[in-house]
Amino acid sequence: MSIKLGSSELAKYPFLQEASDYIHETKFDFEEFDRPEMIHIINRAVEKLENELKGNVYSNLDEYEIEIMTFMVSLLLIKSIGLEEVSKKCSLFEAMRVEKFLSSDLSNERSVEKKKLLVQKIFLELFKINIDVNSTSSICKLSVPDYLQRASKMYEQEWKLINRSVKDGYVYLDTDETVRLIRNELSNLIYSRIKNMKAIEIPVSIKSKADELRNKYSGRYVYKNQFKILEYPPCIKHAMEIINKGENLPHSARFMLATYMLAIGKTEEDVIDIFKNSPDYNEKITRYQVEHLAGKKGSHTKYSVPSCDRLRSEDLCFAIKECENLINPIQFGRRKIR
């Protein structure tokens, strides 16, 4: 007997192909959103979206027809609002909503086949991750490379491989952790669905709501927080001391120093000046490298300051008490300018 996803799964996971198939089968037309009986769907999508913009996961769960329609309207609203910050935040909170349902399903579902089907539909088909679900416990296993590709993008120390249960090339996680691992991918999937929506005529009823929401939220996302640095972090101080003594810094320390200085707003000329004391200083090479890091040369990618974690593993970290809980040297000693 083949197991299929039921209506409750379509309600929780409306981004799956099966949900799109449902829309196709019903031959639903976007214009139908302008019909009066659809207003509750639109209102529900607005409620959900506003919840997400306030930083909450929308936990209400309705019938699958309602959920699929709400999901579709949410995407249309976000697309129509056209604010990047709204798209990103809603994608993230939609992913967290899915995460909540999926984690519960993988822990509580009694049918192993059903669990495996969910894992196949979401982990394997959408994100190409092979997850093995244990039939008797809530422990999942996945290969070390699959784990690393995702966990290495997380800042929290607990996601480092060393803090995981690892054996014979597999990482063992409980269901919450397994699902958390794909949050970014889920968020990116929803974000790309919004971005890739074809230019369609947005129904008037949705467009007018979108206009209201745009007016309401557009001012809230102007980046106001400017910082000034009161003190350099110890890793940067240490590198500066070595340079000032006229000693050679390893390549990785030069990378750290230059990206840090650029990140706190120093000009390229300022940064080049810092390296003038190096015994092997060559202005042409230094200029090229600093401009490269600033994104003015080569790939035009502006390089970020390496994380504290990275600096620790490269022996460039000289942490003091004030460094506790920082994930990047850039966070050290800064104060908001009001």
Place this chain on the structure above:
Amino acid sequence: MNQIQNTGENINFLRNVFRKYYFENNHFPYLYSIEKREFGYRKFDSLVVRHLSFNNVGELVAELVRNVPLDIYYSNAYYGLPSNPINEKQWEGADLIFDIDIKDLDLPCIHEHTYYVCNLCGYVNSERKQCINCNKGKTYDTSIPCKRCFLSIKKEAAKLLDFLYCDLGIKEKFVEIFFSGNAGFHFHINDPSIRNLDSNSRANVTDYILGNGFMCESIGVRKYRNGFVIKLPKSGIMTGWRKKIASNLGINQKSELKLKNIVEASGGYEGFRNELNKMTRNNGVPIDAQVTNDIHRVFRLPGSINGKSGLTKAKCDDLESFNPNNDACMLSDSEVYVNPKTKLKITLKNNTFRLDNALEKVPSYVAAYLICKGLASISNAQ
């Protein structure tokens, strides 16, 4: 650093013995996908040439015989266009590589066989400070690793293999071990399933091997207000690093009370954390993090001569029986005269040489070893 005293005679001698080696050993059996690799080399004047590519081993050997570099490197990465500038090479993946070196082991014997050579006059000093001979030059270290050094580094190599095979699940067929040609071992992992790992993912592996960042929470000790609570992780403590720590502490999945007592005896959460840090440092392997994390590294070519010693980066099929000073010593036996700069004893190709500060006739492989280390000069005496 290029340690060779920059005299024409020394360089000519080395170029001749290196050229002979590349001419006679014109194959590189451990070089895969040559057309996708970037090559680079260091010349005898220390200049580095990069962004070279070769379609086959014949082209590579022709270049080596023609230009005779001091050191030869190739990329761990596979590129669509390996000779293009770095951003236009079309990266297609990279082997995972590890480098362990005797200098990172802090061995007590190291001072017994380390020499401090002046970078200007070449004089061998007994201490690391300004040269007492010319009063101008600074000294650099050069070392002749002893048996104890190699025994210690092999132990670290075995620990690394245990991490790779038992924890990371890498199959033996994908792991190649090489003696670096000087004072360490290189591990090349060409497993296609890990070729696409980015630098951050590799840094995560690096920290796993080094033992960096293990949290008390991973073994079940959680900070709680001013104290701590014990809550063992659902995924257990009997695998990976958790198992290593658990066995060091003598606990298992059912030892919550024992663990509580251990933490209290260590002085609480902070004290226990310090104990854990010591434990992970002792159980980790001191690999070079920058080598492993780099996905565009040019790394010493297997089968090539290491310019710091004149020994070859040789394949090591059996770590235990491998004798670097014998199995990696592949230069010519023809005899030449050298002027050693200090009194020393070395064993190469199973022959022991005791040298004084006087003119000596030695095989070319001994002369090359000493000149590369900065401890002798070639002599024109007949």
